[in-house]
Amino acid sequence: MIEEPFAAGNSIIHQIDPRFRVAAATFYSFAVALCYEFQPLIVALTVSLVSVLLSGVGLKTVLKRLAIVNVFILLFWIVLPLTYKGNNVYSLGPVNVYLAGIILAAKITLKSNAILMVLISFIATMTFATLGHSLSRLRIPEKLVFLLMITYRYIFVIQQEYQKIIRSIKIRGFKPKTTLHTYKTFAYVIGMLLIRASERADRVYNAMRCRGFNGKYYSLTDFQADAKSWVFVTVVSGATLGILLMEVIFNG
Amino acid sequence: MVKNQKIIKMSGISFSYSEESPILKDLDFEFFKGDKIGIIAPNGSGKTTLFHLMMGLLKPTSGSVEIFGKPMETEQDFADIRHRVGLLFQDADDQLFCPTVLEDVAFGPLNMGKSKKEAIEISKRTLDFLGLSDFENRITFKLSGGEKKLVSLATVLSMEPEVLLLDEPLTGLDTKTRSTITRALTEMNISYIIISHNIEFLEATTSKTVTMRDGKIYADQQVHVHIHDHAHVHGNVPHKH
Numbered sequence: 001m002i003e004e005p006f007a008a009g010n011s012i013i014h015q016i017d018p019r020f021r022v023a024a025a026t027f028y029s030f031a032v033a034l035c036y037e038f039q040p041l042i043v044a045l046t047v048s049l050v051s052v053l054l055s056g057v058g059l060k061t062v063l064k065r066l067a068i069v070n071v072f073i074l075l076f077w078i079v080l081p082l083t084y085k086g087n088n089v090y091s092l093g094p095v096n097v098y099l100a101g102i103i104l105a106a107k108i109t110l111k112s113n114a115i116l117m118v119l120i121s122f123i124a125t126m127t128f129a130t131l132g133h134s135l136s137r138l139r140i141p142e143k144l145v146f147l148l149m150i151t152y153r154y155i156f157v158i159q160q161e162y163q164k165i166i167r168s169i170k171i172r173g174f175k176p177k178t179t180l181h182t183y184k185t186f187a188y189v190i191g192m193l194l195i196r197a198s199e200r201a202d203r204v205y206n207a208m209r210c211r212g213f214n215g216k217y218y219s220l221t222d223f224q225a226d227a228k229s230w231v232f233v234t235v236v237s238g239a240t241l242g243i244l245l246m247e248v249i250f251n252g
Numbered sequence: 253m254v255k256n257q258k259i260i261k262m263s264g265i266s267f268s269y270s271e272e273s274p275i276l277k278d279l280d281f282e283f284f285k286g287d288k289i290g291i292i293a294p295n296g297s298g299k300t301t302l303f304h305l306m307m308g309l310l311k312p313t314s315g316s317v318e319i320f321g322k323p324m325e326t327e328q329d330f331a332d333i334r335h336r337v338g339l340l341f342q343d344a345d346d347q348l349f350c351p352t353v354l355e356d357v358a359f360g361p362l363n364m365g366k367s368k369k370e371a372i373e374i375s376k377r378t379l380d381f382l383g384l385s386d387f388e389n390r391i392t393f394k395l396s397g398g399e400k401k402l403v404s405l406a407t408v409l410s411m412e413p414e415v416l417l418l419d420e421p422l423t424g425l426d427t428k429t430r431s432t433i434t435r436a437l438t439e440m441n442i443s444y445i446i447i448s449h450n451i452e453f454l455e456a457t458t459s460k461t462v463t464m465r466d467g468k469i470y471a472d473q474q475v476h477v478h479i480h481d482h483a484h485v486h487g488n489v490p491h492k493h
Contacts (some may be wrong), residue, residue: 127351127391128351129351129352129355129391132351149350149351150349152351153348153349153350153351153392153393154349156393157345157393200345200346203341203343203346204346204347204349206304206307206309206346207339207341207346207347207349208349208359209309209331209334210307210309210334210338210339211334211335211359211360211363211407211408211411212331212334212335212360212363212364212411213359213363214331214363216363218355218358218359218362218363218368218371219355220354220355220358220368220371220372
């Protein structure tokens with residue numbers, strides 16, 4: 001199950017119009033992704049940290065989420081110092097550790113964590129349904145929004161189908177081993193899952209046609225942009241421009 | 253209003269998924285306004301296929317379908333009548349695809365061109381009718397099986413159809429949900445066809461039952477559905493008569 005542990009809450013961030021949060025998070029993330037210098041990146045990390053604190057979400061859960069992503073970033077720390085050529089700081093036989101690689105890995109770490117924290121505090125604090133509606137209000141193409149919503153709705157159904165199949169092979173004594181039988185069984189499981197998903201898609205589409213679906217997605221939510229939302233978007237834009245300015249200054 | 257208005261007329265319908273085993277063979281069927289028909293027939297006899305042919309989700313290999321007196325030939329013909337004929341699918345997960353209950357129930361009315369306000373009003377009314385008043389903002393995939401079924405019935409009823417096609421509406425439901433559906437059907441002044449294996453349910457909700465055999469529909473003339481109660485000693489031990 002995909003849970004939405006951050007969506008329920010009543011912090012200052014939760015009260016901001018979701019459209020503004022999505023827009024602000026997008027603008028901010030792009031700006032941070034474009035930065036290359038340490039100074040703006042450290043400021044960005046601080047801003048992101050503050051936004052997480054403001055959103056009042058459980059810090060433990062946030063750290064858990066960050067940890068998952070940082071496991072992948074760890075791979076950069078292993079690969080980049082050995083391969084990104086520059087001045088080497090340490091040599092062991094044929095293996096060289098390059099300073100440029102270490103710096104790059106550090107920058108990637110700062111950037112990813114800053115972006116991730118802002119996404120958690122701005123976007124993970126709304127339900128998926130609200131996210132879909134704000135995207136459609138922000139004039140993201142309807143087809144994309146629809147794809148996102150349908151994926152979200154049916155990923156659980158497909159997961160249930162998967163568990164049904166897994167249960168049915170388990171009760172018949174299947175134990176995975178490194179044998180051809182095991183590979184064949186897994187191939188069947190995947191194949192069956194694909195077939196069931198595709199048949200499900202046909203049935204869902206038929207049900208939608210029966211209810212007069214003509215490719216249009218309607219959203220019932222009305223968003224209200226209040227003064228708070230405008231202040232919020234101004235502050236975030238200000239911070240973003242500040243970070244970009246620092247990047248320009250320090251990058252010479 | 254004319255009581256005997258013909259709603260569905262199927263003549264000479266044949267259909268097969270594969271050439272060797274036709275599901276429906278030269279089937280004729282007529283359905284009038286006010287009819288409440290139960291279909292009770294073995295698995296694989298083509299009941300669901302029949303519904304899908306009526307809705308234009310499948311195309312017959314031969315034969316013709318007429319709905320509300322109009323011949324149904326193109327997808328557009330069917331698209332025009334779909335809001336007047338509500339099909340309840342066997343699997344509620346097929347029918348519910350919106351994140352929240354209210355959106356799902358409002359989906360049909362919105363597609364019919366109702367305004368947002370009207371759609372929400374109709375949806376709330378429909379949910380109330382089925383005893384789901386506080387369900388509006390519930391997340392559809394987190395509902396229980398019975399709740400899902402009732403909500404999918406609501407999504408069909410909110411289009412205010414003139415005919416309902418219910419495909420095994422009671423399967424897998426508990427007694428409470430079953431009686432809600434039975435009550436809803438008997439309270440509404442609407443024509444419907446129900447596919448079910450539940451004799452008691454059909455007894456309570458329909459005025460006649462038909463069966464399907466060899467790809468055709470037969471009226472159950474001689475056999476009348478009834479529940480048989482009798483008492484004798486050792487009645488609680490499994491036995492045959």
